[in-house]
Amino acid sequence: MANNAITLVEAVTQALAYELNADPDTVVLGEDVGVNGGVFRATAGLQQRFGKDRVMDTPLAESMIAGASIGMAAQGLKPIAEIQFMGFIFPAVDQMITHAARMRNRTRGRLTCPMVMRAPFGGGIHAPEHHSESTEALLAHIPGLRVVIPSSPTLAYGLLLAAIRDPDPVIFLEPKRIYRLVKQEVPDNGEALPLDVCFQLREGTDITLVTWGASTHETLKVANTLAKQGVSAEVIDVATIKPLDMNTILQSVEKTGRCVIVHEACRSFGVGAEIAAQIAEKALTSLMAPVKRVTGYDTVMPYFKLEKHYLPSEAQILAGVQEVLEYA
Amino acid sequence: MQREQVASFSISHLRFLDEHGNTTQDLPEFAKDPDTLLYLYRTMSLTRAADAKAVNLQRTGRMGTYPSSLGQEAISVAIGHAMRKEDVFCPYYREQGTMLQRGVKIEDIFNYWGGDERGSNFGDGTSEDFPISVPIASQCLHATGVATAFKLRKQPRVAVVSCGDGATSEGDFYEAINLAGAWNLPVVFVVNNNKWAISVPLSEQTAAQTIAQKAIAAGFDGEQVDGNDVIAMHHTLEQAIENARQGGGPTLIEALTYRMCDHTTADDASRYRPREEVDEHRKKCPLVRLYNYLLNQGLWDKEKENALQAECAEKVQAAVDAYLNTENQPLTSMVDYLYETWPASLADQRDALLQEQQALEEKGEAVHG
Numbered sequence: 270m271a272n273n274a275i276t277l278v279e280a281v282t283q284a285l286a287y288e289l290n291a292d293p294d295t296v297v298l299g300e301d302v303g304v305n306g307g308v309f310r311a312t313a314g315l316q317q318r319f320g321k322d323r324v325m326d327t328p329l330a331e332s333m334i335a336g337a338s339i340g341m342a343a344q345g346l347k348p349i350a351e352i353q354f355m356g357f358i359f360p361a362v363d364q365m366i367t368h369a370a371r372m373r374n375r376t377r378g379r380l381t382c383p384m385v386m387r388a389p390f391g392g393g394i395h396a397p398e399h400h401s402e403s404t405e406a407l408l409a410h411i412p413g414l415r416v417v418i419p420s421s422p423t424l425a426y427g428l429l430l431a432a433i434r435d436p437d438p439v440i441f442l443e444p445k446r447i448y449r450l451v452k453q454e455v456p457d458n459g460e461a462l463p464l465d466v467c468f469q470l471r472e473g474t475d476i477t478l479v480t481w482g483a484s485t486h487e488t489l490k491v492a493n494t495l496a497k498q499g500v501s502a503e504v505i506d507v508a509t510i511k512p513l514d515m516n517t518i519l520q521s522v523e524k525t526g527r528c529v530i531v532h533e534a535c536r537s538f539g540v541g542a543e544i545a546a547q548i549a550e551k552a553l554t555s556l557m558a559p560v561k562r563v564t565g566y567d568t569v570m571p572y573f574k575l576e577k578h579y580l581p582s583e584a585q586i587l588a589g590v591q592e593v594l595e596y597a
Numbered sequence: 598m599q600r601e602q603v604a605s606f607s608i609s610h611l612r613f614l615d616e617h618g619n620t621t622q623d624l625p626e627f628a629k630d631p632d633t634l635l636y637l638y639r640t641m642s643l644t645r646a647a648d649a650k651a652v653n654l655q656r657t658g659r660m661g662t663y664p665s666s667l668g669q670e671a672i673s674v675a676i677g678h679a680m681r682k683e684d685v686f687c688p689y690y691r692e693q694g695t696m697l698q699r700g701v702k703i704e705d706i707f708n709y710w711g712g713d714e715r716g717s718n719f720g721d722g723t724s725e726d727f728p729i730s731v732p733i734a735s736q737c738l739h740a741t742g743v744a745t746a747f748k749l750r751k752q753p754r755v756a757v758v759s760c761g762d763g764a765t766s767e768g769d770f771y772e773a774i775n776l777a778g779a780w781n782l783p784v785v786f787v788v789n790n791n792k793w794a795i796s797v798p799l800s801e802q803t804a805a806q807t808i809a810q811k812a813i814a815a816g817f818d819g820e821q822v823d824g825n826d827v828i829a830m831h832h833t834l835e836q837a838i839e840n841a842r843q844g845g846g847p848t849l850i851e852a853l854t855y856r857m858c859d860h861t862t863a864d865d866a867s868r869y870r871p872r873e874e875v876d877e878h879r880k881k882c883p884l885v886r887l888y889n890y891l892l893n894q895g896l897w898d899k900e901k902e903n904a905l906q907a908e909c910a911e912k913v914q915a916a917v918d919a920y921l922n923t924e925n926q927p928l929t930s931m932v933d934y935l936y937e938t939w940p941a942s943l944a945d946q947r948d949a950l951l952q953e954q955q956a957l958e959e960k961g962e963a964v965h966g
């Protein structure tokens with residue numbers, strides 16, 4: 270491994286620093302993002318480097334963070350707001366649904382909302398209640414928003430830059446379980462990666478595994494295990510949850526004829542359901558087996574003593590894959 | 598140009614014991630009863646001992662992230678003592694001292710922060726108190742709803758809710774005090790002003806000179822109290838709670854204190870606040886202050902202190918044993934409390950959990966890890 274390799278959370282910091290430097294209209298705001306550098310260190314050092322006017326500690330109020338960002342964005346600033354944990358995003362969602370997502374449409378393009386709302390999300394770090402949930406489907410349901418989830422340092426850097434530069438509001442969810450799991454060399458060249466497309470993490474011919482966020486790691490491990498058994502799995506990281514790039518997924522499913530969707534969020538009415546519905550609508554005749562979802566349960570995220578039994582495990586993913594492969 | 602003054606307000610500050618434990622004015626009647634003061638001191642000591650153990654359990658990998666109440670014991674213990682059993686408490690996460698007086702067991706608190714939902718099923722099952730509310734300030738609104746129920750049913754009961762200084766920036770806080778004022782509700786708001794909200798100092802949280810004055814905007818009284826002086830806290834709380842019980846409406850109490858610890862065990866406060874500031878506030882410790890007063894009054898001595906510490910250690914150890922020996926919840930506990938009856942259409946998910954549970958038991962594996 271190269272010695273200047275960085276983690277996912279460091280890639281977030283690197284992207285923020287790059288754009289704060291490159292674009293004077295960008296500002297970072299949120300609870301504890303300044304002096305403290307964020308409770309996960311995602312904004313470490315940024316206030317020192319760019320000053321208090323560009324990297325702002327806000328009072329403790331999420332609706333304010335969202336609503337004030339909307340005002341700044343309408344004035345041509347590019348606010349990058351942090352919500353400390355996704356579990357506390359809900360007061361902000363009011364502003365995101367009622368204003369951020371529809372300002373362009375409401376004013377027929379006169380006012381726009383080029384803001385980013387970042388939040389760490391997901392389970393697996395033994396955190397207290399409300400610190401471990403995955404509610405991306407709620408956000409993806411809102412017309413006018415983009416919802417983006419990186420699964421690696423490289424994707425975090427490139428997708429966050431794209432999110433900041435996007436002319437519309439983007440919710441950028443960071444899978445904190447893998448904030449420091451792997452390091453990659455991520456050149457600080459300011460090159461964005463495309464939004465609204467899936468990323469193929471592994472090519473295969475026998476089955477398509479669709480996932481995003483932290484679950485990409487278990488899914489890739491399962492693909493490795495399958496390879497040893499002579500099964501060639503294609504792994505697709507959705508990356509932009511909304512709008513969904515179904516073309517990439519459909520092309521893969523048309524090739525493999527089998528599909529398993531893996532997500533940490535609870536099962537019903539989730540992003541997996543949307544993907545499965547579109548496969549049914551557009552590629553039914555290519556399927557050799559029903560689409561399978563391996564997901565969290567339809568329960569609230571249990572407190573951490575039971576959380577590992579809530580999160581989809583490698584064994585559960587593998588079992589789901591076997592079921593789909595063995596379908597007559 | 599002439600402008601008429603149509604309203605004017607002031608905020609007062611109350612204290613009886615200075616930081617050395619000397620009285621600054623005549624004590625209120627209740628404080629002349631040694632038993633009451635000794636009770637408060639003992640409860641504060643137990644709270645601190647349990648709290649220190651929780652931090653220790655976290656440091657040794659036997660508990661999750663934990664928010665210590667170090668330095669804030671006078672506030673929470675005074676709340677617990679001033680409330681009647683039939684009142685309802687809506688706590689924030691640093692009110693261990695109140696909870697312990699309201700039937701919550703030390704091991705309940707350990708279980709909660711140890712990642713086990715049963716920690717909120719506290720007391721003997723008769724408690725109507727709310728569980729800890731993690732989303733900041735949200736509990737302030739619950740207290741107004743509880744108080745509305747008391748009012749509608751003409752019950753002489755009071756809702757007490759607490760939060761931190763940072764919490765008073767949230768919409769939920771303002772919405773709650775506004776409703777409490779507009780409906781003249783029997784509710785008391787206690788703000789633990791410990792000067793910091795994680796890394797954000799009060800001076801960046803608000804431009805208001807006091808937090809107590811936020812009540813003025815909501816149309817009722819706000820009072821500032823030395824939150825490290827348990828006598829001042831108890832006096833103020835008792836008056837506010839009784840006033841609410843008599844139909845006199847809400848009060849906001851701003852308790853001035855200091856967070857003598859990191860925000861939680863996951864935090865490192867040295868990143869954002871100077872050591873000297875913490876040291877300065879250590880001198881104002883609520884326990885030391887009362888200890889000195891009791892000592893000066895001849896109500897306490899070293900021997901009694903040693904005996905008390907031993908007694909606290911014993912109680913805490915019993916709670917640790919109970920906590921560490923708590924049997925795991927079955928995996929189906931995830932679904933069994935979500936609805937009164939788990940929906941038939943989701944039966945397959947419960948079955949899957951049951952199967953996983955059985956597989957684990959066959960392998961002889963612990964359910965959690």
Ligand SMILES: Cc1ncc(C[n+]2csc(CCOP(=O)(O)OP(=O)(O)O)c2C)c(N)n1
Nearest residue numbers: 353357731732733761762763764793794795
């Ligand atoms: C709605 C919401 N936003 C953010 C958080 C994360 N958070 C937990 S405690 C805290 C600071 C609270 O400060 P304060 O109200 O002063 O209470 P203190 O911890 O100082 O006692 C924050 C931001 C949360 N729990 N809920």
Ligand SMILES: [Mg+2]
Nearest residue numbers: 761762793794
């Ligand atoms: Mg505080």
